[in-house]
Amino acid sequence: MIKFFNLLLITLVLQCSIGFSQDYIEGVISYKNESGEIIPLPGVTIFWQNTSTGTISNIDGNYKLLKSNLSNSLVFKFLGYKEEISDVSNKRFYNTTMLKDENILDEVVVNKKIKTIQKSYFKTQNIINVSSDELLKAACCNISESFETNPSIDVSYSNAVTGVKQVKMLGLESPYLLITEENIPMIRGASQVYGLSFIPGTWVESMQITKGTGSVVNGFESISGQINVELKKPYSDSPFFVNIYTNDMGRNEVNLHSNKIINDKVSTGLYLHANKNNHINDNNNDGFLDHPLSNAINFFNRWQYINPTKGTVAFFGYRFMSDKKELGENIENKVFIRDPWRGEIRTNRFDSNFKFGYVNPSIPYQSLGFQMAFSRHDQDSFFGKRNYDINQNSFYSSLIYNSIIGSTLNKIKVGLNFSHDDFDEIIDQTKTSYNRIDNSIGGFFEYSYDSLDEVSLVAGLRYDIHNNLGNFFTPRLHLRYQPFEKSVLRFSAGTGRKSSNIFSENQNIFTSGRQIKISKKLGKFYGLDPEKAFNYGLSFRQGFFINNKEGDITFDYYVTDFENQVIVDWETQGEVSFYNLDGKSFAKSLQIDFEYQLSDNVLIKSTYKNFDVKKQYNSGLKISPLTPKNRFFANLEVFTNERKNGSKWKFDFTYNWIGKQRLPSHTELIDFEGYSPNYSLVNSQITKVFSKKFEMYLGGENIGGYTQDNPILGGYPFETDFDTSIVYAPIHGALFYIGLRFNN
């Protein structure tokens, strides 16, 4: 390898010395050391792309090279650093800082594609990192849809009319997850149901999914897990990006990103998303639109400030979102003898946040972080004759200090959070209004120990003072034991609490005729008590090599035990009741993942999941409805080798088998004898990458076309037996889409 490299250098040097022209390009090549100082880098190979004309940088990192007629792009190569290709046409000087390549071990170039879903052997928590490449697999369009290729999170339709998908983890619905955006609690309260669909997939840099109890740093709310979404950063995102998507159901989406580095400290990004669907589809001929007519625009402006010499980083961003959905009966070319059942959801949202971080450059293990966020969420909606309006103003701020005890093997985090939420709701035909203000202040302490080999531990404790939840401690513990290089065992346990926003979390009730019954007690939340649960779990992962190819198998077993839960009781036809848990409620989840790199170009993944989710209803201990006991998932990823111009093909194939689900009773479902049939779903996608800048994709969802026969129940939509929420399978059949991405 080294010999080859030297040979290459010599030929390059020789060739450049015979060149003959007046026009030169010159500059300095540097690299950044661990403390962020810029240092000249000697010995870098520099040559014109697709030619053999080049040179190497001298001891001061300087280079000088004759301009070439054959190419305008310079390639910078240095072992251990990322290859850089830069267009230098019309440039006389070009300086660059080489970036470290994390994929290089020793002197062997590891020619391996980074997996799009990564699990770590070294992190104490059971965290799965989902990269933006994984998000591309689902192609469309927002985060709530992006989990279809991810076995840790289950996605299902929440009802037959709004087209909204809901996510579940460890057998529990999304309200029991803490969903944060760059560690600021984000999708909660009013935005619980639709919030994930308001984050365009292309804005996302990566996601971190924590199974089981989370860190105390982000608050007391996470019960079954946490999803953190990292958005694109103006400094590192590409200067210009376009994505266009269209499908045969009439949905059209556009994403535009533009990033600009203003100077060495300040950069800014503009992100724009729009989608529209005015196509009427009623493929199952039930008289109702299979998906709503929709119209949305989403705008985000973000500023980033970095000053490595002073050790400061800051972000400022603001965002507007406006979304309109029309749903219900198809009124086109139809005569109604009664009022048609129609619905509309209008949402406007404003978000802004500010973050500041300081790392003492001379004491790198001490840092201080501050973040604050303000949001206003305004939803006005009606469904038939029922009304649901919610308005939430939120303020959140946190201050966190990182340091060590003794040495960097023992780290500590201490900090404060403050949050304020103001809810206003107007409910139903009666226009009953509910107002609530939640204020809380909390302090936390988290200690982590890492022996750098076998054992690590994170132990956290927080104390919160909350006007409606009371004053309480939240302890959480994570342990990791790695006896061998490829075996890791993890344990976690902790408590979580949340206020129950019964209407915003269960907006399905308004798309039914069910009467709402709340057992009036003295609780602070609609007369109900806050929810409290204990979550604990074990995870074991074993990596292996078969035929020199890497694979691994993971066993996860998690239990969530509720001390109190607000039971949403759909068991009686024509009504939905809310009451405090009196008895047992638990969710036990077992997941077995198997992953194997069949060849350099083929990755195969499969997952089996078993859920045991039961609650004590007034009518007895029952399996949670619409929760499959068994699920199976398989994914096959194939790609061709990349050609010189960067072109390649990518194929992705996902299979889902969903076992039978218990259905709430309804006279029209009598034939089902309480359980839905099991079924399979197939999704597939083909991407043709033409170059590093341009690619096109084509795909299909639910290719087998399995649909639920009767998603809309009840004869007359304004009666109490009308129901659109008993949905166990897709509403519409096969869907095909096509799209493109351009990156500059």
Place this chain on the structure above:
Amino acid sequence: MKYLIIISLFFSALTFSQKNNLKSQKVSFLVKGVCEMCKDRIEEGTIKLKGVKYVNWDIMSNNISLIYNSKKITLDAIHKGISLLGHSTNKYTAPSEIYNSLPDCCLYETLEIH
């Protein structure tokens, strides 16, 4: 009152660790090595020396920067400790039997720095 307790706890933690900084010494010197694997070994071995608070070794320059508590360990002892990992510093040469047991890619005396 209870709010005050939370806030004062936070600030006392802050001042406590600021005081701790006063005992810290920052130093930087040469430690021979070549690769990422050397980096892991040097950093892991050095941070486990009692009294060393922070360590970072730069592959390109072979410079180690560290922060240590001068009441708990002397600079000389740190040099010696690192040389026992198989990596020579500008004060101590690594014992040859330890050096020879290093993986091939870490044999900095015979390999070119690349």
